[in-house]
Amino acid sequence: MADQNTSNTQPPEHKPESKMKHIVSFGAMILLTVAAFVLVLRDVVPVVWVLPLMLGFAVIQVLLQLFTFMHLDQKGSFYYILFIAFGVMVAVISVTGLVFMP
Amino acid sequence: MGTLLIMIVFGLFFAAIFTGGYNNTLIQRARKTTAWDWLTSVDHKKIGVMYFMAGIFYFVVGGLEALFMRYQLLVPGNDAFVGRTFNELLTMHGTTMIFFAAMPLIFGLINVVMPLQIGARDVAFPFLNSLGFWLFFFGALLTNMGWIFGGAPDAGWTSYVQLALNEYSPGPGVDYYVLGLQIAGAGTTMSGINFLVTILNMRTKGMSLLRMPMFTWTSLITSVLIIFAMPPLTIALLLLMMDRLFGANFFDHVMGGSAVLWEHLFWIFGHPEVYIVVLPAFGIMSDIFSTFSKKKLFGYNSMVFATSLIGFLGFMVWVHHMFTVGLGPVSNSIFAIATMLIAIPTGIKVFNWLFTMWGGELTFPVAMKWAIGFIPTFVIGGMTGIMLAAPPADFQYQDSYFVVAHFHYVLIGGTVFALLAGAYYWWPKMFGKMLSERLGNWHFWLFFIGFHLTFFPQHFLGLFGMPRRVFTYEPNVGLEYINQVSTFGAILMGIGTIIFAWNMIQSFRSKKIAAADPWDGRSLEWATQTPVPFYNFAQLPEVRGVDAFWLEKQAGNKEMTPAEPLGKIHMPSGSHIPFLMSIALFVGGWGLIARSWQIGVMGLLAFGVTMFMRSFDRDHGFYVKPKELLDKEAKS
Numbered sequence: 148m149a150d151q152n153t154s155n156t157q158p159p160e161h162k163p164e165s166k167m168k169h170i171v172s173f174g175a176m177i178l179l180t181v182a183a184f185v186l187v188l189r190d191v192v193p194v195v196w197v198l199p200l201m202l203g204f205a206v207i208q209v210l211l212q213l214f215t216f217m218h219l220d221q222k223g224s225f226y227y228i229l230f231i232a233f234g235v236m237v238a239v240i241s242v243t244g245l246v247f248m249p
Numbered sequence: 250m251g252t253l254l255i256m257i258v259f260g261l262f263f264a265a266i267f268t269g270g271y272n273n274t275l276i277q278r279a280r281k282t283t284a285w286d287w288l289t290s291v292d293h294k295k296i297g298v299m300y301f302m303a304g305i306f307y308f309v310v311g312g313l314e315a316l317f318m319r320y321q322l323l324v325p326g327n328d329a330f331v332g333r334t335f336n337e338l339l340t341m342h343g344t345t346m347i348f349f350a351a352m353p354l355i356f357g358l359i360n361v362v363m364p365l366q367i368g369a370r371d372v373a374f375p376f377l378n379s380l381g382f383w384l385f386f387f388g389a390l391l392t393n394m395g396w397i398f399g400g401a402p403d404a405g406w407t408s409y410v411q412l413a414l415n416e417y418s419p420g421p422g423v424d425y426y427v428l429g430l431q432i433a434g435a436g437t438t439m440s441g442i443n444f445l446v447t448i449l450n451m452r453t454k455g456m457s458l459l460r461m462p463m464f465t466w467t468s469l470i471t472s473v474l475i476i477f478a479m480p481p482l483t484i485a486l487l488l489l490m491m492d493r494l495f496g497a498n499f500f501d502h503v504m505g506g507s508a509v510l511w512e513h514l515f516w517i518f519g520h521p522e523v524y525i526v527v528l529p530a531f532g533i534m535s536d537i538f539s540t541f542s543k544k545k546l547f548g549y550n551s552m553v554f555a556t557s558l559i560g561f562l563g564f565m566v567w568v569h570h571m572f573t574v575g576l577g578p579v580s581n582s583i584f585a586i587a588t589m590l591i592a593i594p595t596g597i598k599v600f601n602w603l604f605t606m607w608g609g610e611l612t613f614p615v616a617m618k619w620a621i622g623f624i625p626t627f628v629i630g631g632m633t634g635i636m637l638a639a640p641p642a643d644f645q646y647q648d649s650y651f652v653v654a655h656f657h658y659v660l661i662g663g664t665v666f667a668l669l670a671g672a673y674y675w676w677p678k679m680f681g682k683m684l685s686e687r688l689g690n691w692h693f694w695l696f697f698i699g700f701h702l703t704f705f706p707q708h709f710l711g712l713f714g715m716p717r718r719v720f721t722y723e724p725n726v727g728l729e730y731i732n733q734v735s736t737f738g739a740i741l742m743g744i745g746t747i748i749f750a751w752n753m754i755q756s757f758r759s760k761k762i763a764a765a766d767p768w769d770g771r772s773l774e775w776a777t778q779t780p781v782p783f784y785n786f787a788q789l790p791e792v793r794g795v796d797a798f799w800l801e802k803q804a805g806n807k808e809m810t811p812a813e814p815l816g817k818i819h820m821p822s823g824s825h826i827p828f829l830m831s832i833a834l835f836v837g838g839w840g841l842i843a844r845s846w847q848i849g850v851m852g853l854l855a856f857g858v859t860m861f862m863r864s865f866d867r868d869h870g871f872y873v874k875p876k877e878l879l880d881k882e883a884k885s
Contacts, residue, residue, distance in 0.1 A: 230473070233477065237477045237564050240565055241517050244513060244568070248509075248513070248568070248576045249507055249510070
């Protein structure tokens with residue numbers, strides 16, 4: 148237990164990354180942004196679907212951002228994931244409270 | 250336009266002075282003064298001392314405000330501080346004590362002690378540490394400026410809207426609260442981030458998470474709470490600023506805003522805030538109990554678990570401050586149950602402290618007296634907390650002196666007792682001198698008895714129906730006698746604090762340097778020399794278990810085993826930019842309060858300029874040779 152914790156304090160090892168991965172996710176993020184604009188500007192889908200779809204795109208973009216550009220998939224990112232998860236939890240609880248108990 | 254021109258000329262003039270283009274010898278002379286040394290210091294111990302002394306100052310200010318209120322309530326129908334003045338006193342008492350006394354005192358102790366406890370030479374971001382302090386300092390100053398210029402905030406420390414909007418609180422009063430707290434809050438968030446990163450990344454060899462002293466553990470959880478609890482306050486204050494300064498309608502129900510929105514945002518911050526100030530207190534107590542019982546802390550792992558659980562649950566109980574708003578029985582029940590759940594980890598802690606003392610080799614210096622006084626006091630506060638957590642009962646207690654008695658039992662009985670205990674305990678490490686035990690005993694007994702005399706009767710005042718935040722009461726309804734006892738107790742607390750101040754002055758004047766390990770301590774801070782050299786450890790120590798220093802002493806070693814060879818040490822250079830940044834925000838904030846947009850914008854622009862100064866600062870610190878290395882070189 149103790150040793151396992153100590154190893155977390157070491158700086159994470161960075162393995163060399165492929166350029167393709169960056170370019171593909173960058174392209175995907177631009178496409179998702181364009182798709183969101185298209186959803187609003189043109190009547191591609193019924194109106195009730197627009198908001199959920201946009202939120203879905205946003206979540207995918209956040210995940211792409213976190214994993215390709217902020218290296219959450221590499222070793223040693225335990226704390227980042229822990230705190231991001233805690234932040235998401237606090238945000239969800241607070242927003243739920245604000246929305247359902249006005 | 251003329252004002253603007255004059256401001257620009259003055260700005261250029263000062264810029265010339267600060268960049269050294271005006272009179273270089275003057276700058277050189279200024280740089281050698283002690284004041285410059287403290288203003289620009291990034292040393293965690295000096296910043297900790299400044300936090301601590303600023304906290305003591307505001308503790309006295311808040312205490313005076315409390316004494317004025319108790320004086321007003323001494324007899325029914327008193328006319329010493331009535332109406333708006335009393336509202337200002339109660340608002341500033343709450344705001345000062347929470348934001349400008351409790352938090353800086355805690356940050357002071359964390360700053361001085363935590364890096365020593367984990368075996369680090371400084372915090373992770375020394376510049377940020379300095380900036381955090383100066384933002385707090387100028388934020389607190391700005392909030393208190395209201396006393397002199399245009400009236401202090403008077404809408405309660407919770408600053409509930411409608412009341413806090415322009416219509417019902419005209420004048421700059423609440424603006425001082427909004428902008429002062431915004432600036433101080435930014436500093437607090439920075440310190441939280443700094444402490445978190447320091448604890449996670451700067452521990453010495455062998456100091457795994459589960460070997461950290463309890464105070465460091467509680468500092469870690471507190472930092473997490475700060476990081477997640479301050480943003481809701483920032484947003485709430487931003488919205489209130491928009492409403493008050495720029496005519497927005499976030500909170501005005503007539504224009505489609507929501508008054509409950511403020512209460513939600515404020516308490517989403519406000520409840521974790523309670524744990525922000527009380528968790529480090531638990532940590533201080535744990536360290537003290539263990540040291541003065543000569544025993545390992547009982548149930549260390551369960552303490553860590555309980556602390557984390559309190560931090561976790563702290564974010565899902567905020568509605569218990571709003572039971573009477575009318576959110577409905579389902580919401581109230583859920584939050585009542587969540588609130589009562591917190592009693593479980595807190596109970597674990599209380600029993601662990603008792604079992605730590607059980608069978609220990611107890612000694613009773615002043616620090617230990619505070620710690621022992623803390624247990625029954627805090628338990629009483631916890632019990633009334635459970636009573637208040639039941640919504641049907643809360644409808645009866647709300648807005649009465651029962652609530653006042655409850656939160657003073659937890660905040661003074663928990664936080665203030667612990668901070669004073671910590672002051673007596675860590676004073677030799679902070680200042681290199683000891684506090685007098687004789688004066689300390691007077692301080693403890695006067696303050697302890699005074700505290701219970703002040704606040705225990707207030708439970709009954711509340712049950713007899715005296716509402717809080719009201720400046721007077723009727724004669725012949727059975728409230729006079731209890732109020733007089735309460736005021737008498739407050740005076741005893743005041744005398745105790747004066748004795749503490751005298752004790753501090755005596756210790757500063759004494760020439761006697763304290764021993765490096767006066768309490769036969771257990772954690773790493775006692776393994777440093779007194780006074781602590783600015784690089785803390787000539788060689789970072791290697792840690793072999795919980796209570797690292799105690800283990801080495803038991804094994805017959807006088808010192809910690811070093812984890813690195815003697816060598817040059819890299820230290821950060823001091824910087825005057827945090828001070829300039831904070832002054833810029835102070836001026837900008839004051840400009841906005843005075844509705845002088847030119848000065849407001851100038852302040853913000855100056856802040857931007859200081860950020861550029863920081864960005865292009867190429868100073869990467871310096872190397873020092875520790876005293877030990879110099880001695881060795883002199884020998885050879």
